Amino acid sequence: MILDDIVAQRRIQLKREQEKCPLSKMRRRAEIQLTERTPLSLAEALKKDTLSCICEVKKASPSKGLIREDFRPVDFAKEYEAAGANAISCLTEEHYFQGSSQFLADIRKAVSIPILRKDFIFDEYQIFEAAALGADAVLLIAAVLELPDFERLYKLAKTLGLSVLGEMHTVEEMQEYALEREGMVIGVNNRNLKTFEVSLDTVQKLKPYAPDGAVFVSESGIKTNDDMKMVRSLGADAVLIGETLMRSESITDKLKELRKDI
Numbered sequence: 001m002i003l004d005d006i007v008a009q010r011r012i013q014l015k016r017e018q019e020k021c022p023l024s025k026m027r028r029r030a031e032i033q034l035t036e037r038t039p040l041s042l043a044e045a046l047k048k049d050t051l052s053c054i055c056e057v058k059k060a061s062p063s064k065g066l067i068r069e070d071f072r073p074v075d076f077a078k079e080y081e082a083a084g085a086n087a088i089s090c091l092t093e094e095h096y097f098q099g100s101s102q103f104l105a106d107i108r109k110a111v112s113i114p115i116l117r118k119d120f121i122f123d124e125y126q127i128f129e130a131a132a133l134g135a136d137a138v139l140l141i142a143a144v145l146e147l148p149d150f151e152r153l154y155k156l157a158k159t160l161g162l163s164v165l166g167e168m169h170t171v172e173e174m175q176e177y178a179l180e181r182e183g184m185v186i187g188v189n190n191r192n193l194k195t196f197e198v199s200l201d202t203v204q205k206l207k208p209y210a211p212d213g214a215v216f217v218s219e220s221g222i223k224t225n226d227d228m229k230m231v232r233s234l235g236a237d238a239v240l241i242g243e244t245l246m247r248s249e250s251i252t253d254k255l256k257e258l259r260k261d262i
Ligand SMILES: O=P(O)(O)OC[C@@H](O)[C@@H](O)c1c[nH]c2ccccc12
Pocket: 056, 058, 118, 119, 120, 141, 167, 189, 219, 220, 221, 222, 240, 241, 242, 243, 244
């Protein structure tokens, strides 16, 4: 199963990272970064528009292969911000998504809206690293984490002042993981990470199981203005878009087109 392969690869990347910078040193780097800059709230940023947008910097994916050839993460992030994105999602998984921690650190210097570290997180080290890189939020995926691990990583992120986007795909995951957690943003992945099938009505199915007032993000597979209107009508507060923006000739024009009359 692909998700297992991704996590297995991610463990290899983690080992490399820990060899370069051990946990004690990474903790220290996180502390320094956090005294220099207080992370922004993802939930607050996503309450600003009728359908707020998290725009993703994404070079490749396991389902699509290479998505964007002339990949210039900092330029794209700056253009997202100027075009009115509410937050930026930066992939830092190296093997399948061709992401990099360096992209996030570079983007941090170039934009002031919240940045989500988009990765497969299962170890405390990755949370400290996210803080050290200047991320405002981390992704925690229910399909990757047993509940006690999810809880532990969630608490650590909160202790450091980072926001958490909790990613769910099924009713069972919602019942188990989407408990009353102060400020957790709920991401509903329209793409099943186990089969790669996309269905945009996932938010409608899962919303009844969300805690009151939780910000709901519809993630993946959004291509058109009609898609945007549909997920909005089904109850999404925000969307997370990668591929459609990455494949467009003009990010600014595409974002405008997607958001028209919303
Ligand atoms: O490129 P898309 O279909 O617009 O999807 C973006 C984002 O939702 C997707 O990259 C994503 C959602 N959840 C993830 C978890 C890990 C890696 C990637 C993802």
